[in-house]
Amino acid sequence: MSYAADVLNAAHLELHGGGDAELRRPFDPTAHDLDASFRLTRFADLKGRGCKVPQEVLSKLVSALQQDYSAQDQEPQFLNVAIPRIGIGLDCAVIPLRHGGLCLVQTTDFFYPIVDDPYMMGKIACANVLSDLYAMGVTDCDNMLMLLAVSTKMTEKERDVVIPLIMRGFKDSALEAGTTVTGGQSVVNPWCTIGGVASTICQPNEYIVPDNAVVGDVLVLTKPLGTQVAVNAHQWIDQPERWNRIKLVVSEEDVRKAYHRAMNSMSRLNRVAARLMHKYNAHGATDITGFGLLGHAQTLAAHQKKDVSFVIHNLPVIAKMAAVAKACGNMFQLLQGHSAETSGGLLICLPREQAAAYCKDIEKQEGYQAWIIGIVEKGNKTARIIDKPRVIEVPAKD
Amino acid sequence: MSYAADVLNAAHLELHGGGDAELRRPFDPTAHDLDASFRLTRFADLKGRGCKVPQEVLSKLVSALQQDYSAQDQEPQFLNVAIPRIGIGLDCAVIPLRHGGLCLVQTTDFFYPIVDDPYMMGKIACANVLSDLYAMGVTDCDNMLMLLAVSTKMTEKERDVVIPLIMRGFKDSALEAGTTVTGGQSVVNPWCTIGGVASTICQPNEYIVPDNAVVGDVLVLTKPLGTQVAVNAHQWIDQPERWNRIKLVVSEEDVRKAYHRAMNSMSRLNRVAARLMHKYNAHGATDITGFGLLGHAQTLAAHQKKDVSFVIHNLPVIAKMAAVAKACGNMFQLLQGHSAETSGGLLICLPREQAAAYCKDIEKQEGYQAWIIGIVEKGNKTARIIDKPRVIEVPAKD
Secondary structure (H helix, E strand, O other): HHHHHHHHHHHHOOOOOOOOOOOOOOOHHHHHOOOOOOOOOHOOOOOOOOOOOHHHHHHHHHHHHHHHHHHOOOOOOOOOOOOOEEOOOEEEEEOOOOOOOOOEEEEEEOOOOOOOOOOHHHOOOOOOOOHHHOOOOOOOOOEEEEEEEEEEEOOHHHHHHHHHHHHHHHHHHHHHOOOOEEEEEEEEEEEOEEEEEEEEOOHHHHOOOOOOOOOEEEEEEOOEHHHHHHHHHHEEEEEEEEHHHHOOOOHHHHHHHHHHHHHHHOOOOOOOHHHHHHHHOOOOEEEEEOHHHHHHHHHHHHHOOOOOEEEEEEEEEEOOHHHHHOOOOOOOOOOOOOOOOOOOOOEEEOOOOHHHHHHHHHHHHHHOOOOOEEEEEOOOOOEEEEEEEEEEOOOOOO | OHHHHHHHHHHHHHOOOOOOOOOOOOOOOHHOOOOOOOOHHHOOOOOOOEEOOOOOHHHHHHEEEEHHHHHOOOOOOOOOOOOOOOEEEEEEEEEEOOOOOOOOOEEEEEOOOOOOOOHHHHHHHHHHHHHHHHHHHOOOOEEEEEEEEEEEOHHHHHHHHHHHHHHHHHHHHHHOOOOOOEEEEEEOOOOEEEEEEEEEEEEEEHOOOOOHHHHHHHHEEOOEEHHHHHHHHHHHHHHHHHHHHOOOOOOHHHHHHHHHHHHHHHOOOOOOHHHHHHHHHOEEEEEEOOOOHHHHHHHHHHHOOEEEEEEEEEEEEOOHHHHHHEEEEOOOOOOOOOOOOOOOOOEEOOOHHHHHHHHHHHHHHHHOOOOEEEEEEEEOEEEEEEEEEEEEEOOOOO
């Protein structure tokens, strides 16, 4: 009991200034009586890969199954419902309910530690799950569950320090989103895993089906790219052979700033972005996560009703991370749009005449920029990045 | 495409007779062009431990956090709602909604492969998640999500064979339950992991808050114990040093029968059991999973409104598994009530005069026995097993 209180006091200390990641001190393991070398990110050995099953593998597996299903069940069991049933491929499932025109909008996500601060990791995981709801224009979440796997390689001490901090971060983020965490599941696993489930029960006018893009729309992105590059570069500070590959293009100070900008960005909710989608008549959106900007843009394009394509001209990237990505050769594929992001921004199709106002409004409300990064053309439901996209360097806030 | 068709044909072959596990042939890796030595259960190295974080560790972590929360937030944010908010500790979360007296009943669960047949593993995982809803007397699930982690140690070939089979099993079980799987998350992980999320939106009279046990009630169990013992014993057939410990008390044939009985039992839905809870005025229930019969009985007892205790006299166990457990010393703690179960039965508090009719009705509808295993006495909200409980040997069906 008093021990738990100690852990939480330490968490409070780090929260100097009240939760704003910019003001947050770096996580200090020794303040929690852990070894100075403790790194949460070492409890998952992804070796630079993203944690997701590759998109093409997944769609092959899933589509084989879906086809088989439709061939097997002759009854059109999805066709008798008034509200369209949205399934695999988009950010959320939308399920019509038995009760008065309501539907369930639901999503789940989980992944491995990407930052070393357990409290921030909890916040990021929560923001990342909620982001799928926000991408559908849903602004209120009715319930969250937490999914947690504790690493088998953690000592009992490490576990007792880290898990309450992760849980607290997750819950604080849920609180900020106006929702609560009422349950979940905890298991042991070689890799530490964290994620959750977010559910909303709402009227059909509360969500925006992301299939209404028209020629002439523009594409807005609400957070900078480069989170994966930043968290990797930050880990390399301790690894001379890695660091040598990038030290000609960045200083340690640059990387620390980028890392804090990334943590800040990943833990920021896309909730205001979702609210403004209604105000400015968005035609659809997706959130940028494991499959990178282009991967998610392509999925969104493929789901459009009209014959449109997305063309991306600008890439807003956390300052210096484009240079780091280039110095690493093809490893991240950041400028090709394939670098995984965690809890990235919303990519939104907006009427051209509304987009600037959208960006101005979000900046006024939150103090963060959004960018017009591309256009919607006539086309065959694909997405691409132009040959030499303009990289917009997004500085860390001071 | 044609490759996927092959995989699914193989699945059909094994489904000779139409999905009944008793008739199902053992999974043959070579029929899927995999090495004969392929074993799904080897993709998680639990070494006989349960996969859950120990119950006492978990409650310590969670309760520390809960206490801190209530101390910190002075506002009684849970108190203004008409429907009781049920949180961590019980099988489901029940969340009152903004819409006309409805609530969201939701649960999640995931774990590691415990049987070698991927299709059956998918079915078991689905039945196991749904079981939490059924324990609350909820009989209709509105939506499911699938949570899947593909082992990093699987070859591409193994992955392409196993994942569609798991998915199909999961979906078939969902279909049997009258619900659908509309999304989920897939990641790579050292251990293969499978689970899901089940959600229902319902009126308060559709679920049974499990806190109404009264002195004089009896305890009914709807599936036999011993699933963990059976799946372990089955793995030991291939491991002479392990097999030698139990071969004096069981034959290989006994173990194979017990394993099939266990698979059958784990993949069976607790849906009829849930429906009959309403008919026979159940006072509350829980489902038996990772913390064993006594662990879950204790949690259920602790949540009662009245000053009652549960006393368990009878232990229905899959035939021969009590002997196997004894031959393994204290490893499983089966007769002490601590052996983990997967997708176990419901433990239900029923009025004494209704219990026999409940058991008769479930047997009539499903062809499976249920047992009166204990009584509700006056007490301090605890549960115990008597000193020398009667072991009921539950044979495999022919």
